[in-house]
Amino acid sequence: MQESTTRSSDGGAPALPLLERQRLHDTVVEHLRKFIVEGMLKPGTRLNERELCETLGISRTPLREALKVLASEGLVVLSPNRGASVYRMSESEIRETFELMSGLEAFSGELACERITAAELAEIKALHYAMLACRVQNDLPGYYSRNQDIHDRINEAARNTVLRQTYQSINRRIMAMRFRSNQKVEKWDRAVHDHEEIVKALEARDGKALAAILRRHLLEKRDAVLQMALDESRSADEAA
Template sequence: MQNSDIDAGLTPPPVMPKVERQRLHDTVVEHIRRFIVEGVLEPGKKLNERELCETLGISRTPLREALKVLAAEGLIEIEPNRGASVSKMSEAEMRETFELMSGLEAFSGELAAERITAAELTEIKALHYAMLACRTQNDLAGYYSRNQAIHDKINEAARNSALRQAYIAVNRRLQALRFRSNFQIPKWDSAIHDHDEMLKALEARDGKRLSAILRQHLLDKRDAVLQIQSREDAAAAKLKA
């Protein structure tokens, strides 16, 4: 009897509902994050919960949980009694955040050149060639996902957990802007050239060279984004005039 009672007390509760809920939560967060990155949800846009629920096929509870996560990442702003809207960075914030990211990327490259394994380098090469294939097909979304995977793999290869945490936090705020930086074909092709040079430096284990390329790569993206923003602001001003 005692053994039976002990066995009954040690029987773990079912865990599947919790696993499924977490999976749904992560999926909703990822979908909305992608909508923001790819410009489906534009900066400053007020979010319609009903429309998002219908689009994603979910109830409001997982949606609101996801919005809280995205608010913590700085992608969403939630105001009491006014709902949620997509965050919009000021010009000064864009400049400063890209400058910070350029330093994080540069340091990642310097460390990765010293610490990357042959298997990791092979994986980055495969992503690079897949990225080039997307460019020939004018598949910006496919190109961007592989582009970001390359940057992410370089950061992982740096093997510095503090750097990794800072990189993830800052990069989430910039992903939508990094995506927009390739809207102009010359800028897109320039980014491709940078990635060719990154791969060469990585293969040569030339940390200083890779660091310099990554830093300038991010600053060029900053300039492209600010140029696009300036044109859009000018066009908006004309419409109001």
């Protein structure tokens, strides 16, 4: 079967096949989301389309399409005549979003303990050990990627479609802050300890224990993020 193609706007050579265009679209969205999560594009940053196009090796059309996706996820703000910027959450938004996420994580844990398979548990344990290796190597991006995979697998194991959709939507908005919450060594090590307890509760199929651990885990991240925001505000005031 041949892939469908579209004509370029000037009626010349065909544009990329639709399948290739979709792959490019997904790749651009993934790269931009990673830039935001890992702090290369910080909250409040105005996005320079020319620089981003050069960095990603793309034209402005796929970039703008990707920005619309990120805007729908609440990661980017599109303003008429001002372009795009990375969304900055207010203190109340941070507090309320993490509180909601703590409940979603806790409910995921309860259901996962009832429904997780042996194979799924084995995959989570493998991710946990890989995550620990990243901690030893001080590899925060690698650690965070596996960390998020673990939380995501627990949510998947809950086998609740509505919970899954809500979880993914809310989690995208705070991924960058979850990443930053581990930048201090003591916070990072505390998170590692929590994950060891998470695996133990999953193995025991102890839904109440896992729900309590996950709820506390997310609320501690909320407190760490709010403290970082306060520290940054104080530093900015002192520098002024």
